[in-house]
Each structure stands twice: as C-alpha cells, then as structure tokens.
Amino acid sequence: MPELLANPYESVDWERVNRRKAQFHAHSSHPSTDGHSGNEPPDEVIDAYAEAGYAALALTDHEYTVESSNWPWERWNRNPADSEMVGVEGVELGGDADRIPHDTLSLFNDLADTTGMTVDDALDAITERDGVAIFAHPGRYHDASDVDWYVERFEVHPRLLGLEVVNATDRYATDRGVWDAVQSRLGNRRAVWGFANDDYHGREMGYGFDHAYNVLLLTDVTEAAVRAAVEEGRFYWQFVPDEGSPPNIDAIRHDPDRGTLRVVAGDCDVEWIADGEVVGRGDSFRYRALPDGVEYVRVRLVTAEGSEASTQPFLLG
Structure with a gap:
C-alpha cells in the first residue's frame, strides 16, 4: 500500500503565497542571424513579458548565435528591478553538429559554448558554475518508448531539474508522454519537474506568446x-492553446490519516496521472488505493476550452 514520500507543495501556505508567472525559454534578435534567432531585440522581449505580468524571465538565445549569454540586462538599458522581475541568466545550448546533440536550457550560469562537449560534459560544466539545466522539447528527439537516455542522465546529474513538457503552442505533443515515461522509470528515486515555455521567437514567428509558462x-x-x-518544485505549469483562461490551482491538501490528496481548483476536469495513465478523476484521490509498484502521481487539470495545467509529481512508495 503506497505512502506519500515526497510532496513538493508541503511547505506552501496557500492562503498567503503569490502565484507568479515565469518564462525560462525566450529568444531575441541579438545577434541577428539568418537562422533561428528571434526577431525582436532583447529590450522588447523583456518589456513584453514585464507588461504581461511575469515575475521571472530568462533570455535563452542559442549558443550558436551568441558568444556569451545576453546578460546582464543593463546591456539593453533594462534593470529587472524596475519591472519588478527577476532576470535569469541563461543560454539554450546545442543546436548544430559541433555542439551537444540535445537542446538544453542552461540557467543561472554563464555557460555559452559546448563545442566538443558531450551532454554529460555540459551538465557537469553547469554544475561547476552552480547552475541548473532543463532538457528542451524532448518530443523532438525521443518518444515514450525510448527514454533510457533521459533516465541515465537524471540518475547522475542532480542539477538537471526536468523536462520541457509544453513547448510554444505544444509543437511536440509527445513531450508529456516522455515526461511520464521518464518519471515511471525513475520511480521514487527522484522527481523530474515539468516545465512549460513559450520558446518565444517573436510575435510573427508562430511560436506564440504567453501561451506556455510556469506558475x-x-x-x-x-x-x-x-x-x-524552481529547484524544489514549488510551481505548476499552465498552457493556453488559444483564447480562454487556464486552470488555476487554489490549494493542494494532504490528509495523511486518510491517505488522500485533494486539489482545490476552478471550473475544470481533474485527472490523476500515474505511469502515463489516468488512475483517478475528481478533486480528491486515495493514493493508498494504488497497487504496489506505482511510485508517483500527478494532477492534470483541463478546461472545456482545452487549456491545461499540471502539478509536479508526488512520489509514492
């Protein structure tokens, strides 16, 4: 009979906490290339997310277009404090044959060149710089039947926090299947956080703006x-494919005596996901009713318009 081993929201005071949006994958036009850079300068990207109410933003321009991270923002006559934002230093690593073979968001550090490195070398370098990493859009590279490569990386790199499970307007619909498959394989050995990001390239580029983000x-x-x-999983993600409001989580309650988790949310359908399958529906879930061997569960919320949100995994054992 499973017990709850790890709840990333255990310390959250839901009556006092603020829910603030964060974007960890956004591109600018500096420096401009004929390839895959954004089409708006850094100051315009910063202003756009500030006006949309974001509390944190990382400009993660591709390493093959920059010699160093686009940091600090003062280079663009922008001070994060003026917009009541936290600016996060970052680069999107990988992207061509000379560099690591999986796009990786490197945050809170200055690594900007993986020429000649393996992915493990790059993750070690991020750790040495006291940074963190997220694998971007895994559905571009693998599907849910092919996750050994991810499992091996997560087992040995604690600063590798998670996977980008919604990219832009959900360009890779298998991302969440990969996430569940990886978490199923890792079980309760460690949690893999899920992130949603715009992968912003500009309003005219078709990637979308303010559609995929972390709360x-x-x-x-x-x-x-x-x-x-971010490191401890005290966030959830939201995805709004078109117009409408995303599902909001007002609280998550744990009753250890009854062995239940309950999500307090607005008008939406609530699904409990384990091993990639729906194992329960409704606001409350009895995790002790799960069979032995199921080692995580997460909550998925969906509105009638198709907007989606998800908690991070709760580890069981």
Missing part, C-alpha cells in the same frame, strides 16, 4: 526565491 508559488520575488521554487 511559481512565491512569498517574495527575489532571485533566491525564484531559484528555490
């Missing part, structure tokens, strides 16, 4: 608080 549960907006929420 951090913060009591204050500082770099330390943002980083702690």
